[in-house]
Amino acid sequence: MKRILLFISTLMLCAMSSLAQEAIFNRNDLTSPEVNADGTVTFRLYAPKAITVEVQGDFLQNGKAAMKEENGLWTYTSESLAPELYSYHFVVNGIDMLDPSSVYHTRDITTFNNFFIVTRNKGDVGDLYSVNEVPHGDVHKVWYDSPTLGMKRRMTVYTPAGYDKGEKYPVLYLFHGAGGDEEAWTTLGRAAQILDNLIATGKAKPMIVVMPNGNMNAQAAAGEWSKGMYKPSFMQHVSDPVPTKSMEESFPDIQKYVESHYNVLKNRQNRAVAGLSMGGGHTYAVSKQYPGNFDYIGLFSAAILYGINANFMDVNLQSLQADQTLSRQIDALKAAKPKLYWIGIGNTDFLYNINKDYRSYLDGKQFPYEYYESEGGHIWRNWRLYLTIFAQKVFK
Amino acid sequence: MKRILLFISTLMLCAMSSLAQEAIFNRNDLTSPEVNADGTVTFRLYAPKAITVEVQGDFLQNGKAAMKEENGLWTYTSESLAPELYSYHFVVNGIDMLDPSSVYHTRDITTFNNFFIVTRNKGDVGDLYSVNEVPHGDVHKVWYDSPTLGMKRRMTVYTPAGYDKGEKYPVLYLFHGAGGDEEAWTTLGRAAQILDNLIATGKAKPMIVVMPNGNMNAQAAAGEWSKGMYKPSFMQHVSDPVPTKSMEESFPDIQKYVESHYNVLKNRQNRAVAGLSMGGGHTYAVSKQYPGNFDYIGLFSAAILYGINANFMDVNLQSLQADQTLSRQIDALKAAKPKLYWIGIGNTDFLYNINKDYRSYLDGKQFPYEYYESEGGHIWRNWRLYLTIFAQKVFK
Numbered sequence: 001m002k003r004i005l006l007f008i009s010t011l012m013l014c015a016m017s018s019l020a021q022e023a024i025f026n027r028n029d030l031t032s033p034e035v036n037a038d039g040t041v042t043f044r045l046y047a048p049k050a051i052t053v054e055v056q057g058d059f060l061q062n063g064k065a066a067m068k069e070e071n072g073l074w075t076y077t078s079e080s081l082a083p084e085l086y087s088y089h090f091v092v093n094g095i096d097m098l099d100p101s102s103v104y105h106t107r108d109i110t111t112f113n114n115f116f117i118v119t120r121n122k123g124d125v126g127d128l129y130s131v132n133e134v135p136h137g138d139v140h141k142v143w144y145d146s147p148t149l150g151m152k153r154r155m156t157v158y159t160p161a162g163y164d165k166g167e168k169y170p171v172l173y174l175f176h177g178a179g180g181d182e183e184a185w186t187t188l189g190r191a192a193q194i195l196d197n198l199i200a201t202g203k204a205k206p207m208i209v210v211m212p213n214g215n216m217n218a219q220a221a222a223g224e225w226s227k228g229m230y231k232p233s234f235m236q237h238v239s240d241p242v243p244t245k246s247m248e249e250s251f252p253d254i255q256k257y258v259e260s261h262y263n264v265l266k267n268r269q270n271r272a273v274a275g276l277s278m279g280g281g282h283t284y285a286v287s288k289q290y291p292g293n294f295d296y297i298g299l300f301s302a303a304i305l306y307g308i309n310a311n312f313m314d315v316n317l318q319s320l321q322a323d324q325t326l327s328r329q330i331d332a333l334k335a336a337k338p339k340l341y342w343i344g345i346g347n348t349d350f351l352y353n354i355n356k357d358y359r360s361y362l363d364g365k366q367f368p369y370e371y372y373e374s375e376g377g378h379i380w381r382n383w384r385l386y387l388t389i390f391a392q393k394v395f396k
Numbered sequence: 397m398k399r400i401l402l403f404i405s406t407l408m409l410c411a412m413s414s415l416a417q418e419a420i421f422n423r424n425d426l427t428s429p430e431v432n433a434d435g436t437v438t439f440r441l442y443a444p445k446a447i448t449v450e451v452q453g454d455f456l457q458n459g460k461a462a463m464k465e466e467n468g469l470w471t472y473t474s475e476s477l478a479p480e481l482y483s484y485h486f487v488v489n490g491i492d493m494l495d496p497s498s499v500y501h502t503r504d505i506t507t508f509n510n511f512f513i514v515t516r517n518k519g520d521v522g523d524l525y526s527v528n529e530v531p532h533g534d535v536h537k538v539w540y541d542s543p544t545l546g547m548k549r550r551m552t553v554y555t556p557a558g559y560d561k562g563e564k565y566p567v568l569y570l571f572h573g574a575g576g577d578e579e580a581w582t583t584l585g586r587a588a589q590i591l592d593n594l595i596a597t598g599k600a601k602p603m604i605v606v607m608p609n610g611n612m613n614a615q616a617a618a619g620e621w622s623k624g625m626y627k628p629s630f631m632q633h634v635s636d637p638v639p640t641k642s643m644e645e646s647f648p649d650i651q652k653y654v655e656s657h658y659n660v661l662k663n664r665q666n667r668a669v670a671g672l673s674m675g676g677g678h679t680y681a682v683s684k685q686y687p688g689n690f691d692y693i694g695l696f697s698a699a700i701l702y703g704i705n706a707n708f709m710d711v712n713l714q715s716l717q718a719d720q721t722l723s724r725q726i727d728a729l730k731a732a733k734p735k736l737y738w739i740g741i742g743n744t745d746f747l748y749n750i751n752k753d754y755r756s757y758l759d760g761k762q763f764p765y766e767y768y769e770s771e772g773g774h775i776w777r778n779w780r781l782y783l784t785i786f787a788q789k790v791f792k
Binding site: 098103107138 | 427528532548619
């Protein structure tokens with residue numbers, strides 16, 4: 001013990017002297033953000049030479065708030081916030097920058113933000129998105145073979161706590177949106193935390209969650225394959241080059257890998273598929289391509305990948321009804337009787353009307369589905385919520 | 397195909413209009429950094445209102461260089477750089493910020509930098525640190541039980557390409573330094589890329605690499621366990637609270653998990669241990685605590701965790717020679733005849749003299765070791781190099 005303490009004090013001294021120039025130590029001793037007991041959040045930035053400092057965040061009425069300065073220290077304390085995961089950054093003299101006192105970042109395509117979580121009670125969404133003192137699942141970045149696409153591809157696999165005891169588990173296949181990659185659901189999506197917490201409290205069945213890369217011309221996330229350290233963009237992976245095969249054509253490669261490498265229950269009762277935006281389109285396509293393969297299907301703010309020559313933004317009840325292939329596929333899916341076809345969307349989502357028309361189309365077919373409408377737009381706050389809801393409905 | 401193209405063009409339009417306010421799209425179309433064919437690197441920042449913009453990087457003679465402005469676009473092109481992984485950030489009006497055109501960051505404790513890699517030829521260090529078109533190993537974040545420390549703990553495990561074919565593999569246990577965590581070797585350390593590339597070219601044997609968390613009072617990296625989203629600091633995990641047990645006392649929990657969960661060869665010929673700085677101290681301690689357990693031992697810029705009441709910065713030949721416990725342990729380790737005891741350090745490292753005295757001590761014991769001295773100090777550039785060298789020497 002004495003030894004350890006001496007080691008510490010000595011390294012502390014080193015840190016303050018000879019090593020400082022190597023910039024491997026804390027640059028400041030500020031705490032920011034600080035989530036206070038009353039749900040307010042205090043932000044701090046030491047910037048004595050700055051002229052204006054603002055905090056920009058998704059919890060602010062106008063998106064932005066001015067910070068106040070005293071002796072070079074800029075501070076801002078928010079109103080009391082509802083439980084949620086929130087994002088922010090600072091704007092110093094008009095320039096966006098991350099909070100140097102926080103190491104917690106999220107990336108959405110090329111945009112980085114800091115984030116923090118407000119929790120009030122056990123079981124609220126803040127608590128569900130946090131790492132709690134519960135058994136944790138493992139997260140694997142694995143390379144699977146896709147003969148259909150002619151490449152090895154990277155995906156993220158969550159195995160629940162206790163997986164090593166040898167039991168077999170159901171599988172949820174979970175797709176990201178355009179601009180995302182196989183990292184998206186475990187970073188912005190907090191999928192591992194949501195599953196850990198729902199499973200620990202008995203609200204969801206222990207399950208494996210498979211999060212493939214939905215960009216069919218890429219092997220992996222930017223920087224994780226041989227294309228090099230390129231700059232990702234919103235639709236780059238979909239357009240440049242145009243992929244040779246679709247998600248629905250190549251999906252069997254994913255399922256084959258999962259069912260041969262993990263202890264999984266290999267039947268429709270134990271297979272679910274869900275995805276957000278473009279990944280909602282993948283879910284729509286894969287589920288109708290393979291009727292009887294999945295008992296649980298979840299479309300989160302889905303871009304309905306409508307075929308033939310229609311522009312998917314022009315999808316409407318008439319164009320859906322005119323599509324004979326779609327009609328046959330939806331009839332086949334209906335006949336296969338999946339236990340759950342779940343559609344969730346925000347009331348200000350730009351895909352709201354398309355989803356509304358798609359629901360009308362399904363109504364016309366007397367195709368049963370569950371519908372969930374939330375506040376807000378095409379944002380991760382909704383997708384975390386939809387995963388939370390959907391995960392509690394599957395495999396039961 | 398037509399369908400996909402229409403999907404793309406439509407989403408592109410959406411991106412430019414209604415969705416822009418959600419900030420999920422590229423903020424600019426600049427490429428920065430751009431590694432040019434001649435090894436120079438061009439940095440770009442669009443900042444029309446900025447007064448001064450500098451690039452700060454470990455490849456610059458004075459650490460910093462002024463960028464030049466034209467129509468609001470600031471640029472700087474470096475000299476031709478030797479193959480290496482380099483770090484940088486911008487300084488705008490005196491304020492540090494990351495390059496908004498690059499998504500490639502590294503974190504060292506609380507300090508973020510952008511990074512890029514310069515490669516000139518196949519097999520140079522730039523190439524070794526890059527993701528190439530070679531078979532890739534999988535990377536797992538797993539939770540193991542440590543009864544000794546009374547907690548479940550998270551670690552990173554690399555399994556080589558082809559691992560799923562059922563063969564058994566040797567294991568390298570690889571420790572990080574103070575302030576680091578179980579993420580360090582696969583981020584700053586590029587361990588997965590180094591191993592992928594060395595294995596693909598036959599320079600290293602396929603092996604499993606186990607990267608535990610060396611902070612004995614923590615379950616996992618900051619934000620990945622129930623302590624919440626705290627701010628990490630250089631020695632926090634070593635000091636607050638002081639851990640109840642040491643790495644050498646709890647190491648058997650790690651080995652037990654690995655040997656019961658992975659296809660591993662369970663003998664000394666197929667066990668190696670190495671680590672950097674504090675992790676070099678862990679390597680020093682674990683290897684002498686368990687003589688005969690490892691045939692390959694690597695001390696990278698090691699903090700020799702010298703016992704009794706000595707301050708480890710005061711370690712010298714005399715204090716080492718006066719330690720009877722150390723003498724017995726080193727005698728036992730010598731008698732166990734490990735195949736390799738490798739010591740690497742930079743010629744300006746603050747631990748250089750201590751390592752020199754430790755080598756003198758080993759010389760006095762006629763304890764055989766290999767010694768490698770590189771340029772520079774206590775930095776990741778050296779630790780990536782040492783891993784590259786060490787990985788080629790083990791299990792052969």
